[in-house]
Structure formats: structure tokens, C-alpha cells
Amino acid sequence: MNRNILSSTVQSFIRRHAQENASSIALKKSPFTAVSSSELAQQISGRQKVSIKIPTWLEQGKPLYFPEKLNLEQCSSAKTGKFKASLLSPSRRLLDVTGGFGVDSYYFAQRAKGVIHCEINAELSQIVAHNFQELEVDNVQFHTGDGLTFLTSSNERYDYIYTDPSRRVKNQKVFRLEDCEPNILAYQSLFFEHSDILLTKLAPLLDISGALNVLPQVKDVYVISIDNDCKELLFVQEKSFQGIPTIHAVRLSTDEPQIFSFTYTQEKESVPVMGEPRSFLYDPDVAITKAGAFKSVATAFGLQKLHPHSHLYTSDNFVSEFPGRVFQVQQVIPFSVFKKNVAIAKANIIAKNFPLKVDDIRKKFKIKDGGEAYLYFTTLFDDRHVVLYGIKHMLA
Template sequence: MTTAEFIREYRERDIRQLALQANRFPDVDMPYALDQIQGWQIARRKLPKWAACDGVIFPPHLSMEQCSSEPTAQYKLNLAMEWAERVDHASSMTDLTGGFGVDFSFTSCAFAAATYVERSEQLCSIVEHNLPLLGLNNATVVCADAVEYLSTVEPQTMLFLDPARRDEHGAKTVMLADCTPDVVQLLPKLLEKSRFTMLKLSPMLDWHKAVDDLQGTVREVHIVSVGGECKELLLVLSTVVESELKVYCADLSTASAPSSLFVYTPGSSAPVANSKLKTQNSKFVHEPNASIMKAGCFDELAAAYGVSPVSRNSHLFLSDEPVEDFPGRSFVVERVTTMNKGELRKALVGIEKANIATRNFPLTVAELRKRLKIKDGGDVYIFATTTAEGEHLLLISRKYR
């Protein structure tokens, strides 16, 4: 059995079990085969179109885990196309930190010519092999250091950077200045060599500080979530286009187009008054999506959708009427109770299990679940929070949408 045949036949098997059986397949390059099988298994989840393409070579595990998923890569393509049209120029782009080439394979489709730059010879070889299989014939692969190449490149429509977010010891970094290459240091050259630059950064990074560090050149901030988890922070830099900073909070769910998108201008709304909960009123409680939680745009959200915060630190919002297009999850509040034992006993009658979340509350989910003696799961949702007056309450709810 050849290595290629082994990969095709066993690619759905557990790689740990396959590694233990290596002696059964003396003609198979087992380290390479296991890399390919593991890569294909990750791609089947993150990059189904790539997984369905025969002949694609996958890189070592770390590159596969760090690469973009199809929904986030498609989002970047849409963003690149919008900006290319905005600057009336879609001739060329260069990805200075190519990696496995997922983002490049998508964003390059917006331009007549595209250049992939990567200092790893192994990744360059893999990408050069894969691009034709993916139908990309407008691309050039260059093995070079990003900083050195930037000094020689002709002016481009778009430059794309995904700086490495690990230090020399492999530890994650979240400060812009700690990434490699140092975008702040490269800023003058990036602006000189592009009509706009797109930066892909860690979702852990403080986007407010990043905007400040980039000295007034950031035109858009895009906070992208997939399936309820914040995945990417994208910044678009330009001196060609002068505009007020806008922040885009996109929740992609599992599709390539946003299932919810909230756009706002930072500081555009005055603080909204806290809501005063009344147990006799039926209300709706709204939980913002992960991108909005990351953005911290709670005043703007409340003003835009006519909802009221439970308190400044709860990050839960109430309304008397349903809000059909709220960017997050909405629930019907059936009962509200304090932590008084008598009230709790009455409010929890008939509830044997529930989904519990704590927001600005003194107990953890595990501690609260133990105290309430309620199992996990079911269609009841309990939000434990603290009001502006300091009262600890449970909002017992069911999902509205």
C-alpha cells in the first residue's frame, strides 16, 4: 500500500490508533500520512471545500489549528471586495504573512493579481502545490521575510497581515507591539505601499488600544464571531479614505454571511438608564452575541434597539416588547426571583433542569447550580444577575428566538 492509498483509506480513523499500528505498513511514510490525515480531519470541520478537493496537502498541526475557517475567510473576501471598490482599485494585493494560505486563497479572488509571501519554505511549497488545485491562477508565491519584502514591493491595492501571536517560547501574545512583525513599526511603510491594509489580530487584543497605537489610520474595526465564539479582530487601515471610525460586530453563526451585524460609531450614544425589574411584568431579556460583548458597545446597542440594561455590568438587556432583529439571543422572562429561600422554592416549582448563566453575580454557575439543586439542560434558561440597586436576582426564561 502506498502512502497516498493509506491516506485515502484511513483518513477517517483515529490517528493515535493508526500511529500504534505503524509496523503493519512498512511502505507508508507514516509521519507524513498522519499529518495529512489529521489535517484533513481538521479541514473537514473548518475548510470543507478544501477537504473535498483531491490532492490538497495539509501542513503540520499548528498551522491547521491557527488558520482561518471558511466563514471567516469568506468574510475577509467580502471586506476586501468592498474596500477595493471603495478605493476604485482592484488590481493587486499582497499577503505578507501567508501561512497555510487560507485567507490568501479567498482574498486574492478580489484582485487581478495576488502575491503570497511566507518565510517558511515548507509552507511556500505546500501553497504553491495547492493553489492550482483550488483554481487560483492569478497568484505568485514568494519565499521571503515580510519586512524585507515590504521594502521592495510595488504599491498595492491591499496589503494583508496576520502577525504571529506567539513569542519565542511559544506563549501567546495579545499586545500589538508584541506581535511579529511589529505592525506599529511598519505603519509608515504599510501606508506608503497600499491603498488600504487589512490586519488580522487576536480576538484577545484590546481593540481600543490597537486603534490608538495605529495613530488615527484605522477606518474600520471588524469583530467576527462564529457560532457564538469570538474568532477574529480585523482592522482596516487607510490614508486614502478619510472617514469616521466604524465598528462592525458580525456574528457569522456557521454561514459565510453575517446572521447578525451591528455597526456603530464609538461614543455616538449617551448612557441608557438601567431597567427597574418588576416581577409582575412579563418582559424579554436579551443576551448580546460574542462580537458585541468583545466590542463593549452596550450604550450604543441599547440606544439602537430600544432596550434597557439590567445594570451597567450585567450585559443583559430588557424590553417590554420583542425585538425581532436583536443581535444575539432573546428570551421570554417567565418569573423573576430574589435569592430568598421561600421565593426560590416557589419560583423553581416544576423545574428539574435548566441552562444557567451568571452575569455580575457573586456565585459561579457551578455554585449556583448546586444551591438550586437543578441539573443542566432543558429548555429553561436562568440568568443570575445583579441590579443597579445591588439586588441579586434570577431571571427564569425560555428562548424566544
């Protein structure tokens, strides 16, 4: 950590060039003898990422220090950090075994009595400690070193143990739980010796069912999305829990989290009604589809499903609580008719359970992207291929 970066003159330079391309800064000669151009580029690039992920950190105008790009890629956003912190009981103690850039520790500290942030990368640990001092967070202790080694030598118990294993090993992305670092499957006994509740953040591409097969005592799984983009999975394990896990599809696009909860037993037993497209078309948020609530979301909201594998829903009356996008259906066009007679120059195209992909549809029919019209190319319950022309519902 180069503390010369924290000087007022260097900080002023970083703020003045905050919107510039960091790569161009790296190619220019640095105006400072103690700070290289590559270090300036790293700070500018990091500031840009933090302005998107955790904008409130920059609002105070404090001289924060930003680590290498890789350390910022896996860190949580403000929205996901706040949500995870809301799951904690207040005034408890939490151990963050894999602290990283500290975003989750920061938000846990807003609710917890105290947080211990462990980070094996000495420079990154130093950076986080500096930033937290600037951000006036005074209930976080920092341990520079391997969090697992710290836990092994500890005689204390914690209300929560949090881990966020790295999904990049030897510069390669990994998606299986056992391939992450650390391999938390090998330390389950150690974790439960020191806490009754384990919180584990995992990659959004991880197979949920596969993780449930290898992680013991999972009580809850949170599938968290922002703007229809699945950001992360959170597994909550409780030492005494022996029941069926509850799956929560969490949509953070609105002011208040929108949560749809179900179990895989409920999903298996749900028998939604199949039906023709009606006045409203419902396209579920990615949190719903990643969670696997294909049938239970239909029965919960009283919707009909267009096809067992299309994962599109319909109703005569508008359901405002639906977790996803809602469209007013203007026209249902048989695909055979669309191929011959329909000429639409511009539209948003979605293909679900349909033989053609979106790019193929655009090329075939010369339809430009954008506009207010939405065209859903899909298959109905009797295997008819149709095109649903709709516009977004104003209150959806």
C-alpha cells in the same frame, strides 16, 4: 514536503482513516516505505481540522497536503475568510505579507485581480502552492521568504496589504500587538509607502482600545464571531483617514452576516433606560460585548437595560433583529425566594453580574446542565439579585 504523500495509494489510505484518532495512527507501523506513520498522522489530523474550518476544500476530492498542527491553528475559517474578502473592492491587487496556510489568500483571490502570497517557511509556501494548483486558483503568486523583506525591495504599490502576525512566539501565546511576529507597529511607514489600505487580522483577546492607541489611521474595526465565539479582529487602516473609527460587531452564525456598527463616541453618549424584566430577555452575542457596544445596542433597538453592568436587555415586544439570543421570560424569581423554595433539576445556567459563578450555582442547588429551561442569575438596576426563568424564542 514529502510528495510521496500525494500518491493515489497513500491518499486512499488517508481518506479511509480520515475519522480515526491521528495519535493512534502515529503509534502504528506505516504501511508505506516512503511515508512515515507520523507523516500519515499529520495528514489525517490536518484533514480533520480542514473539514471543520474549510470543508469546501475537501469536497473536490483533490490530493491536498496538510502542514503541521501549528500552521493550522491560526489560519482563518471559510466563513471569516469569505467575509474579509467581501470587504475588498473587486479586481484589485493584494499583498499577503504573512500568508501562512493561505486560507485568507484563497478567499481574497476569489474577489481580487491578483494576490501575492508571502511565506517565510519554505515548506509551507510549497504546500500552499500545491494546494492552490489542485484547487484551480490561478491568480495567486507565491514568494518564498520574508514578506517584509519582499516589500522593502519592491517598487510596486498594492491596493491592499494584509498581515496576520503570529500570536505564538517561542511556543508561548502572546496578546499584545507589539509582542506578535512580525511587530507590525515597526513597519507602518513601510506599509503605507506601498499601499493606502492596510488590513490586519489580530487575536480576539487583543484589547481594541489599546490597539487603536498605537495603530494610525484606523477607519474600521471588525469584531468577528461564529456561534457566539469571537474568532478574530480585523483592523482596517486608510492612509488619508483622520476621523473616529467605526466599530463593527459581525455575527457570522446566520446565512447573511449580521452587523451592528457604532463608534465609541456614540457608546459614550448613549443613555439607555433601566427597567424591570419584561416579556423578552436579550443576551447579546459575544461580538457585541467584545466590541464594547453595551449601551448603544440598547438604544439602537429600543431596549431597556437591567443594570449598567449586567449587559442584559428587555422589552415588551419581540425585536427579531437583535444580534444575540432572545428568551421569553416565564418567571422572575427573587434570589432569596429561589434559595428557599425553588427546586429545578435541570437547566442551562448563565450568571451575569452575579456574586456566584455558574459552577457554584450548580453545586449549591444541584442543577444538572441542559434541557429547554434557561436560568439567568443576575442583578437588577436597584441591586436586587434575581433569577430569570426563560425559554428560547422560536424565531430568535
